[in-house]
Amino acid sequence: MSHKWFAITKAEYFVLTSSLRPHRKIWMSILLIFGLIWAAYLAPLFIGVVVDFIMPLSEFRGLLLVMFPGLMRAVMFLLFMLLFLMPLSYALQEIKIGQWEILFSNNVRTRDILIGTFLGKIPIYGLIILFLAPPLISVFFLAFEVSLLGQALIYGTLLLMVVTTMWLSNFVTAMIQSKLGDSPRGDDLAKGLAMLLAVAITCPMYGLMFFAPQLSSILGMNVFLLFPFTWSADVITWLAVTFNGLGLAGIQIAAFQDILQLNLATSGLLMVAFSIACLGIGLAGADRVFTLRMGARTETITTIRSENLLLRGMRRVAPGAFGSLVVTAFKDFFRKVQNLSRIAYGVILAVIFPFLISTITFIDASGVDLAILVLMSGIGMTLIGGMTFAGTGFLESKNQLWIIQSAPRGGSRYIKARLALAFLVLLPLTLLPVLVTTVLNGLNFILFSGFFIFSYAIACGSAMFATGLTALNPNYDDTRSPEHMMNLMMSIMVPEFLMMSPMLLIVIGAIIDVPLNRILVNIFGVFGETSAWAITSAIPILVVSGLVVYLGTRSLGQPEY
Amino acid sequence: MPQNGVCIRTNHLNKTFGPIPAVRDLDLEVHEGSRFGLLGPNGAGKTTTVRILSGLLIQTSGTATVCGFDINTHRDKIKAVTGLLPETPGLYSKLSAVEFLEFIGALNGYSKDASHRRIDQLLAILGLESRQDDLLESYSSGMKQKVLVASTLLHEPKLVFLDEPASRLDPSASALVKELILALAEETATTFFVCTHQTSLAEDICDVIGIIINGQLMTLGSPQEIIATAKAANLEKAYLKIVGGKVDRQALLAWRA
Ligand SMILES: Nc1ncnc2c1ncn2[C@@H]1O[C@H](COP(=O)(O)OP(=O)(O)OP(=O)(O)O)[C@@H](O)[C@H]1O
Ligand SMILES: [Mg+2]
Numbered sequence: 001m002s003h004k005w006f007a008i009t010k011a012e013y014f015v016l017t018s019s020l021r022p023h024r025k026i027w028m029s030i031l032l033i034f035g036l037i038w039a040a041y042l043a044p045l046f047i048g049v050v051v052d053f054i055m056p057l058s059e060f061r062g063l064l065l066v067m068f069p070g071l072m073r074a075v076m077f078l079l080f081m082l083l084f085l086m087p088l089s090y091a092l093q094e095i096k097i098g099q100w101e102i103l104f105s106n107n108v109r110t111r112d113i114l115i116g117t118f119l120g121k122i123p124i125y126g127l128i129i130l131f132l133a134p135p136l137i138s139v140f141f142l143a144f145e146v147s148l149l150g151q152a153l154i155y156g157t158l159l160l161m162v163v164t165t166m167w168l169s170n171f172v173t174a175m176i177q178s179k180l181g182d183s184p185r186g187d188d189l190a191k192g193l194a195m196l197l198a199v200a201i202t203c204p205m206y207g208l209m210f211f212a213p214q215l216s217s218i219l220g221m222n223v224f225l226l227f228p229f230t231w232s233a234d235v236i237t238w239l240a241v242t243f244n245g246l247g248l249a250g251i252q253i254a255a256f257q258d259i260l261q262l263n264l265a266t267s268g269l270l271m272v273a274f275s276i277a278c279l280g281i282g283l284a285g286a287d288r289v290f291t292l293r294m295g296a297r298t299e300t301i302t303t304i305r306s307e308n309l310l311l312r313g314m315r316r317v318a319p320g321a322f323g324s325l326v327v328t329a330f331k332d333f334f335r336k337v338q339n340l341s342r343i344a345y346g347v348i349l350a351v352i353f354p355f356l357i358s359t360i361t362f363i364d365a366s367g368v369d370l371a372i373l374v375l376m377s378g379i380g381m382t383l384i385g386g387m388t389f390a391g392t393g394f395l396e397s398k399n400q401l402w403i404i405q406s407a408p409r410g411g412s413r414y415i416k417a418r419l420a421l422a423f424l425v426l427l428p429l430t431l432l433p434v435l436v437t438t439v440l441n442g443l444n445f446i447l448f449s450g451f452f453i454f455s456y457a458i459a460c461g462s463a464m465f466a467t468g469l470t471a472l473n474p475n476y477d478d479t480r481s482p483e484h485m486m487n488l489m490m491s492i493m494v495p496e497f498l499m500m501s502p503m504l505l506i507v508i509g510a511i512i513d514v515p516l517n518r519i520l521v522n523i524f525g526v527f528g529e530t531s532a533w534a535i536t537s538a539i540p541i542l543v544v545s546g547l548v549v550y551l552g553t554r555s556l557g558q559p560e561y
Numbered sequence: 562m563p564q565n566g567v568c569i570r571t572n573h574l575n576k577t578f579g580p581i582p583a584v585r586d587l588d589l590e591v592h593e594g595s596r597f598g599l600l601g602p603n604g605a606g607k608t609t610t611v612r613i614l615s616g617l618l619i620q621t622s623g624t625a626t627v628c629g630f631d632i633n634t635h636r637d638k639i640k641a642v643t644g645l646l647p648e649t650p651g652l653y654s655k656l657s658a659v660e661f662l663e664f665i666g667a668l669n670g671y672s673k674d675a676s677h678r679r680i681d682q683l684l685a686i687l688g689l690e691s692r693q694d695d696l697l698e699s700y701s702s703g704m705k706q707k708v709l710v711a712s713t714l715l716h717e718p719k720l721v722f723l724d725e726p727a728s729r730l731d732p733s734a735s736a737l738v739k740e741l742i743l744a745l746a747e748e749t750a751t752t753f754f755v756c757t758h759q760t761s762l763a764e765d766i767c768d769v770i771g772i773i774i775n776g777q778l779m780t781l782g783s784p785q786e787i788i789a790t791a792k793a794a795n796l797e798k799a800y801l802k803i804v805g806g807k808v809d810r811q812a813l814l815a816w817r818a
Contacts (some may be wrong), residue, residue, distance in 0.1 A: 304657040304694045315673065324667035328653075328660060335655035335696070399651025403712070405617050406645040407668035408637040470749065559636065560618045 008116025016124045028123065035130035039155075043134035048142055064143035069256065076161065076233035077134060083165040087121065088173045090120075110174075112306075119171045122163070129162055140240055150243025154236050157271070161232035163451040164275040171282045229270040231262075238264035279367045325417035326424075333421055339388075346384045346429050353380035354437040370530040374454065375503070377437065380539055382495040384429055385462030389422050390491035395469045398475045401556070409518045411556035415471055415549065422463040430456045454534040458499060461541035464549050466491035471552030495541050502536040568593045568720055568752045569614060574623035576609050576776075585776040587623070591769070595752040596742065598767030602804055606754035606776040608648050611722045614754070615645045628720055630680040641669070644718035648725055648756075650705040654698035658689055658708050661697060662715060669716040676715065686741070688734075702729045710738060714745070720752045721745075727762050739766050745792060753785040764796040772803055790807060 020027040137158075143149060191447050242264065257263065262270070307315075311327050318326065333339050353376070388555030395401050404410040434455050438448045470493055475483035502520070521532045569591040576584040584606040591597045593673040599607050612618035614627055616636035625632045653661055659680055667677030684693045687707040697705065706729045713721060723742075727789075731784045745751045745765060757763055764784050765772055774778040780787055780803055784796050791799035 296684040300694045300738055302699065304660065304696065320672045321670045324663055324671075324673045327673075328664040328667065331660055332653050332655050395650045396654065399647055399649045400653070401651070402612075402645070402647045403651050403665070404619055404668060406615055406640055406643075406647075407665070408670075409638040410640070411667045421704065516790075560612075 005112040005116040005119070008113055009119040012117045012120025014125060014532060016121065028127075031127055032130075032290070035127055039130055039134040044138040044141065045519065047135055047138040051139060051142065061143050061538055064140060068143070068240065069234070070141055070201075072140075072233040072237050073230055076229040077227075077235075078164070080165055080227075080229040082170075083125065083162060084169045087125075087166065088176070089170050111283060114171060114282060114286050118167055121166060125162070125166060129158070139282065143247030144240045146240050147243045147245060147483055150239050153243070154239050157232055157235050157239065158273065161229070162274055164228075165277050167282060168278050171285070206247035219267070228271070228274045231267045232272065234262060235264065235271055238267065245538040265293045311313060322413070322417065322420075325413060326420045329421040330424075332406060333425075343389045343425070343429075346388045347432065349380060349387075350433040351436060352427055353377070354433050356373075364424050366522050371533055373437070374451075374530060374537065375500070377433065377451070378458050378499045379496055380433060381430065381458040382462045382499055382541070385426060385459035385464050386424075386495055387488075388425070388466075389463045390430070390466035390470060390488045394418065395466070395474050400476075400477060401474065406559070409557065412553045413470075415467065415553045415556060418467055419464060419549070422467060423460055426456065426459045426463060430459050450531060450534065454538060457538045458495070458541060461498075461538065461545045462491065462495035464545035465495050465541070468545065468548035468550070468552035471556045472548070474556075495545070498540040498544055499537050501540050502533075511530075566593045567591070568595075569597075569627050569754065571614075571625040572729070574613065574625055576606070576613060576618070577621050582776050584613070584620070584773075587773075587776075587778055589771065589778065589781075591752065593752055593756060594746065596746050596753040596755065596771055598763035598770040599754065599756045599773060600760065600763055600770060600800060601773035602758065603608045605773045606685045606755065607773060608724055609776075610773070611645070611724050611756055615643055615653055615722050616640055617645075633642075643720045643722060644713040644716065644719055646709050646713040646721070646723045646726055650702070650709050652697045652705055652708065655696060658693045658697055658700075658711075661708060662712055665712040666715055671716065674809050679715060680693065680711070681703075681810060683714065687711055689738070695718075703731060703734060706730055707734065710741075714741075715799045717749075718751070720754065723753060723757075725757055726755060727757070729757060735762070760795075760797040760800045774804060 003309050014024075017024055017028065018028070133155075137154065140146070141154075146154070241253060264278055307327075311330060314330070315323050317323065324424065364523050395404075404414050408412070432451065434452045436447065438451065443451065466487070470487050471489060475481045475487055506516045506520070521529055523532075567590055569589060571587050571589045574584055574587040574589075575582070575682075587610065599721075601607050609618065613620050614625060614632065616627075616632060616639045618631075630638045632639065654663070655666065662683070663673055663676060664772050666680070668749050668787065674685070681690070681693075684690050687710065689704065689707055690744075692700070692704070697708065700708070710726065713723070726738055726742075730738060739762065742753055742755075746753060751768070755763065755767060760793040768783060770780075770782065770784055770787055780790075787803075788794075788796055788799045791802045793799035793802055
């Protein structure tokens with residue numbers, strides 16, 4: 001028996017670190033050494049200075065001690081999500097059954113694959129933890145004055161939790177991959193799932209940022225004693241308490257007992273048992289779960305029936321070639337599960353946002369502040385427009401681009417059709433939140449109309465930006481590529497920034513004593529101050545996005561060098 | 562339109578990708594209505610040549626005219642009168658064959674009604690009508706290739722570039738495509754520019770053949786001329802002589818030691 005799992009480990013490691021390729025060993029060593037120095041020395045030092053700067057630790061300590069158990073659970077929850085869902089979401093974007101077939105044909109057992117892919121991931125995720133964990137934990141090390149032994153035990157616990165989660169995630173990923181198989185349909189489903197998972201990751205992140213106190217108090221509830229991440233969190237809390245250098249004793253420790261409910265031994269036992277169970281299930285299940293149905297395209301074949309009312313209506317309105325292109329764009333867009341989950345995301349945002357806005361705008365009882373309403377909806381609409389049309393789902397492959405380009409002005413016709421698609425899809429996606437906002441805030445019809453036009457302009461502007469950018473920098477169907485990350489990030493951030501740019505200008509104007517505000521109102525203020533706001537917020541997006549679309553169209557139509 | 566019956570003329574055409582020369586000093590003349598075959602080993606520069614001529618790639622130096630239009634200045638006009646069958650299928654996985662062809666038609670400015678009759682007939686000729694409403698994701702690679710052939714011919718181009726048209730087709734489908742090419746060339750005076758490494762395909766359909774090695778045109782002539790000059794029994798043997806495909810048994814097995 002040669003070390004097949006080791007070969008797989010190496011392959012996985014190489015794939016994950018391919019961006020460091022030319023000097024992989026050197027880079028990884030540097031990162032590791034720096035990480036260790038960071039964890040052992042720099043991070044505590046740095047955090048110590050920061051804490052001292054904010055408030056002397058002695059005043060702060062009481063608060064930290066009280067916060068610790070809940071916060072620890074929240075952090076562990078986040079870590080769990082991150083380590084469990086991130087690799088899963090990442091892997092789903094590119095189902096690798098093709099590789100599996102190669103592996104199996106070389107007589108590799110599933111167990112080897114599982115162990116190999118798992119170990120291959122450890123270095124890179126280990127490094128991430130090494131850099132992220134110390135700053136978080138150091139605060140509490142300082143607060144509790146945890147002894148060195150205690151610190152070592154805490155890092156050990158953290159490590160166990162991390163390793164277990166990754167093993168579990170690796171197993172589940174492999175299981176889902178083998179079930180979805182290497183079929184185009186499965187691939188499509190997986191991409192859709194990955195999108196949803198990405199949302200599932202980001203939401204708690206935002207949540208933690210804004211609602212950290214509430215969240216930790218929620219997570220302090222007893223239900224969470226059922227979750228593995230709670231056990232590790234509690235073990236860490238107990239370790240910090242037990243090895244404290246403050247001389248906590250008796251009553252204080254009893255107080256922790258009240259909050260945490262399970263004692264160190266129980267939590268620790270549960271945690272270790274969970275890890276062992278995961279390992280066992282993975283190893284035992286490996287060869288049983290993965291009976292790959294060999295061969296691609298085993299899924300059902302989808303046959304297209306007649307077109308629905310909407311598409312036929314569109315053909316009626318635009319009977320020519322352009323209508324045909326738009327109808328095709330519709331079919332292509334809506335048959336991809338991935339796009340459906342984006343739309344779902346958009347709808348959820350569209351419905352939640354007005355509620356968020358209303359709670360913010362109703363801070364005092366004097367009624368709605370229209371300006372804030374405009375600003376907040378603008379932010380919401382850039383998200384909806386940008387998210388839904390950025391990155392993927394534009395061109396599937398380079399070869400597709402060749403085909404489109406080989407038609408005269410093919411690139412520009414294609415982009416126009418795609419934009420038409422975006423504008424049509426955004427109609428209901430805008431109407432929904434605007435209606436909800438109107439009802440919630442009791443706006444009249446004129447305000448509703450103005451509000452709708454504004455929101456629609458912002459959404460379309462963002463979608464134009466996303467489409468133009470993707471044409472400039474196509475990432476094809478590769479959601480793992482840096483191009484995709486870039487397209488997605490930029491499509492969300494740039495329109496948002498552009499929308500807020502007039503406000504920034506006004507603030508700057510106020511500082512240097514130029515009454516920009518008054519000037520803008522004079523120019524655009526025919527319908528009052530708020531409308532001037534709305535118009536000035538929409539103009540930069542529309543102008544810049546128009547430019548980006550123009551550039552994108554040009555670059556798509558250009559032959560390559 | 563084509564001057565004195567010349568459809569493609571290249572003049573010292575060069576293309577380099579970084580340090581790699583893909584096409585070197587290519588001088589070609591392809592006559593209107595002829596069926597030109599470009600043969601050569603893997604990586605010889607066939608696909609690169611076709612991409613340059615169809616206006617998808619910009620040459621490093623040199624000039625060319627296609628159907629009387631300069632490739633530097635009139636790309637859209639060239640695209641309007643040419644069709645390209647790319648080397649690898651870049652189909653829309655979520656469209657059916659009919660929908661995909663409608664899309665290609667629309668890209669070339671045809672409305673649905675205008676292209677529909679052609680689509681149905683082309684798919685029938687290629688034997689796909691029973692599967693024409695299935696999503697392309699479930700097609701085999703040969704079926705995809707047939708759809709691409711249909712998409713190439715859809716707008717009745719005067720000049721058709723075919724990059725490996727038959728590499729994925731079964732023998733009868735490949736015979737069908739050959740007949741289609743011959744019929745179109747004879748009846749409609751369509752010019753074909755075929756890249757392939759299947760010597761039998763080239764021998765069957767082409768009236769002029771060029772062999773390109775490392776980006777350089779080594780041989781040009783009718784299949785008969787090439788076979789005669791190389792003193793070979795058929796085009797495959799001639800090709801092997803020219804390209805240097807002589808194989809050494811010893812070397813073939815040496816790696817096992
Ligand atoms: N986009 C590209 N970037 C860099 N090099 C390229 C690119 N396209 C082609 N080449 C290089 O140009 C040379 C010619 O490639 P080309 O695809 O034209 O060959 P070919 O004759 O079509 O080969 P095959 O028979 O395998 O299809 C090769 O060395 C290839 O590596
Ligand atoms: Mg080629």
